[in-house]
Amino acid sequence: MLGMISGIGSIVLSTLSQVGGIFILFGQTLYWMFIGPFIGKAASRKNIFAQMVFTGANSLLIVFFVSFFTGIVLAMQSAYQLAQLGAEMYVASLVAVSMARELGPVLTALVVAGRVGAAITAELGSMKVTEQIEALQTQALNPVRYLVVPRFLALLVMLPCLTIFSDLMGMLGGYVMGVFNIGINSGMYIDITIDFLTLKDIYTGLIKSVFFGMIIALIGCYMGLNTSGGAEGVGRATTVSVVTSFIMVILADCILTGIFFFSQM
């Protein structure tokens, strides 16, 4: 009994210290992002662009596939329901709104957490276990400025961009299904999409993706920088990082959707 209680206690304590560590890392990242440039220590532009290419441009293909097929599936599933009411043409609005508000941001975040978040943890983790992080510190190069800020900025900017792309590709999938299979008139499909989709559908989705980007970057970097235990440790940190990011993205989605829902946004 006592063993169980102390076991739970130690899990709670280590979780709390990790949460604390992530917030400290967040604070340091903000410091180097906003104060750093004014004391002549901005993050290198070359690194930021390299990370943006890796995070954004190189994720386009996988985001395209996931979103396009999700759009097709959404169209089929909703057509099956709406056919009973004789309202198949509203497939268009259903696909558009659910992509923009929910599926675009969340699916993109999950794909990017699996692809980019894992890569960040694996890279920083192996730098940690081979003493490269210590080497940076010894050379008076702050690891947060040099490694975390470029990755954080890249995710902060590129995840909303990828989300917009994902929204569009999902709608394209719905369009292909709706027009060529369900038989909705092409012009009408586009009209209904535009009529029903409001600006707030899009920006609530984008606000979500900004938060998701920060979550993925911070968890990925924190897990990487705190890796210990050689090659096995890098593997473990990467798994923990991806799983934690997934859970936190869904949790944040739930909270943010709640806020938008109850504040009538």
Add this chain to the structure above:
Amino acid sequence: MENKEVIIEVKDLVKSFDDRKVLDGVNLKVHKGETLVIMGGSGCGKSTLLRHMTGAYKPDSGSTFIKGKDITKMKESEFDNIRKIFGMVFQYSALYDSMDVEENISLVLKEHTKLAKDIISIMVKMKLELVGLRGFEKFLPSQISGGMRRRVGLARAIAMDPEIVFYDEPTAGLDPIVAGVIDRLILDLSKKLHITSIVVTHDMRSAFTIADRIIMLYEGKIIAEGTPDEIKSGKDPRLVQFVEGNPDGPIQFFQNSGEYLEELTK
């Protein structure tokens, strides 16, 4: 040696990891321009001592002074200025994997100086010439051998023309010839550039070649100190055992605790 300027001073340093006391009241002075070798068996705390001098670890009590300033009580931004006067060579080189040899060496110059690109490129060539690797600028760390990586690590450590260079087991895992090359490089650097060197090693041959002064660490304490000749003729049985590499002696290889028979029949 007595009237020489003290560049690093360690005072009553104590450090524990969990419940194990790794450093137990270490006092140490390093004079400007000398090569000090810290030797001792694995786990005796020599790497930990080195990391207290580079500021990577904070002590439980005691302090480290570099050029008269207490680095344990310093703010990070202040300490960064001290970091610029020293370089460090890591046990497994710790070169940045994603950068080629030239970028590895030039990174610190680009970040901390306002030198023009072509000047930095000339400086990189000079550092590589010193370690005998000119022409390898565009190779990635994964494309060169372990001994070459160690030499690039050395070139990186001296990129900013430091006053102090720390070496963490610079010859570990290298064949005797390459180890000899590294030894000669360390000697050359301290003689030609008047760099103060602090070398952690358990390679006796290397220690006797390069050292001006040797200290031996055992269970977190300094048990012997002197010139290589004094160490060779030292009478402390623990020192004699270590220098001769004798498996039997006062330093026990087996670190079991508890009664063997008791544990077997439990």
